[in-house]
Amino acid sequence: MVLPAEVVAPERIEVRPGHRLAVRRRGEGGVPLLLVHGFPCTSRIWSHNLIPLAEAGFDVVAPDLRGYGDSDFAPDDFYDFNAFNTDLTGLFDVLGWERAVVAGHDLGAMISIDLANRHPERVDRLVILDDSMPDLPEAFAAAGIPPGRPKPAVYDYQRRQGQHADELVAELDTPERRRRYIGEFFGHRLWCPPDAFDEDDLAFLTEPYGDATRLRASFADYEVLMGTRPLSAPELIDRPVQQRALVLIGADQVTVGEHAEERCALAFPAGVGPFWVKGAGHFMPWERPVVVNRAIEAFCGDLL
Numbered sequence: 001m002v003l004p005a006e007v008v009a010p011e012r013i014e015v016r017p018g019h020r021l022a023v024r025r026r027g028e029g030g031v032p033l034l035l036v037h038g039f040p041c042t043s044r045i046w047s048h049n050l051i052p053l054a055e056a057g058f059d060v061v062a063p064d065l066r067g068y069g070d071s072d073f074a075p076d077d078f079y080d081f082n083a084f085n086t087d088l089t090g091l092f093d094v095l096g097w098e099r100a101v102v103a104g105h106d107l108g109a110m111i112s113i114d115l116a117n118r119h120p121e122r123v124d125r126l127v128i129l130d131d132s133m134p135d136l137p138e139a140f141a142a143a144g145i146p147p148g149r150p151k152p153a154v155y156d157y158q159r160r161q162g163q164h165a166d167e168l169v170a171e172l173d174t175p176e177r178r179r180r181y182i183g184e185f186f187g188h189r190l191w192c193p194p195d196a197f198d199e200d201d202l203a204f205l206t207e208p209y210g211d212a213t214r215l216r217a218s219f220a221d222y223e224v225l226m227g228t229r230p231l232s233a234p235e236l237i238d239r240p241v242q243q244r245a246l247v248l249i250g251a252d253q254v255t256v257g258e259h260a261e262e263r264c265a266l267a268f269p270a271g272v273g274p275f276w277v278k279g280a281g282h283f284m285p286w287e288r289p290v291v292v293n294r295a296i297e298a299f300c301g302d303l304l
Helices: 048-056 081-095 105-116 136-143 152-163 165-171 176-185 199-210 211-217 220-226 259-266 288-299
Strands: 013-017 018-027 029-037 056-064 101-104 122-127 242-251 271-277
Touching: 013 081, 013 288, 018 048, 018 081, 029 105, 048 056, 048 220, 048 288, 056 136, 101 105, 105 122, 122 288, 136 259, 152 165, 152 220, 165 211, 165 220, 176 199, 176 211, 199 211, 211 220, 242 259, 242 288, 271 288
Parallel strands: 029 056, 029 101, 101 122, 122 242, 242 271
Antiparallel strands: 013 018, 018 056
């Protein structure tokens, strides 16, 4: 359970005229470190990481992505990687950061990969906290790595969120139903070990999704995935990441694809890992925060 002392209150920062992100920050003046959340999270998922990493010497910033948490909705109605990264590079500029270490989880990991390829001069190195990686079908095939097999029991939500988002939100017609739906990703969907989150955890983490418009905005990325929402620019996840990268994967999540080690070797040629973290599923920043914090500190020790 998150302790009150660990909850860093967000501040709203204008990253382009009239458009603000909610940002949680600690350690101003340290080594720039951006923490990028995914679905079904907000910056709250980093509550156990912000203060320890700031104490280690980082200037730690965890924003809510556009449309999530307390951030503004997309002013241009785009929720693709380029749009997210337009906000994040704008945040860099406001903070006075030329470049940063970037750690990402879930959607945030893919945004981080796109950021590293789209703006390589802004990303010093990457920390990936699941099995997210660039999509390199030709390189994988040439290395004898078979295509991943779909898991319909795990990914059934993708179709509904990506193709029938409005109908799904209409069904989830009360704050309680919306929060219960989000809570399922921390529960019976087995993205993490059973009982990894108690009731207080879920109340804290799912609170922003009680708002129907916030829930609807979070489905936009799945519309991009399913091809039902246009892109503001092509996604740059079709090439290896050249920056140094650390990859940690929770051993206890059912969403991990096959041949993760072989894929990582091609996707992150300057990477280390993947390292498998026992006792963690998909939400490693919360489930195993000490491991995550120490790994980031060790990986970036030469910068501190």
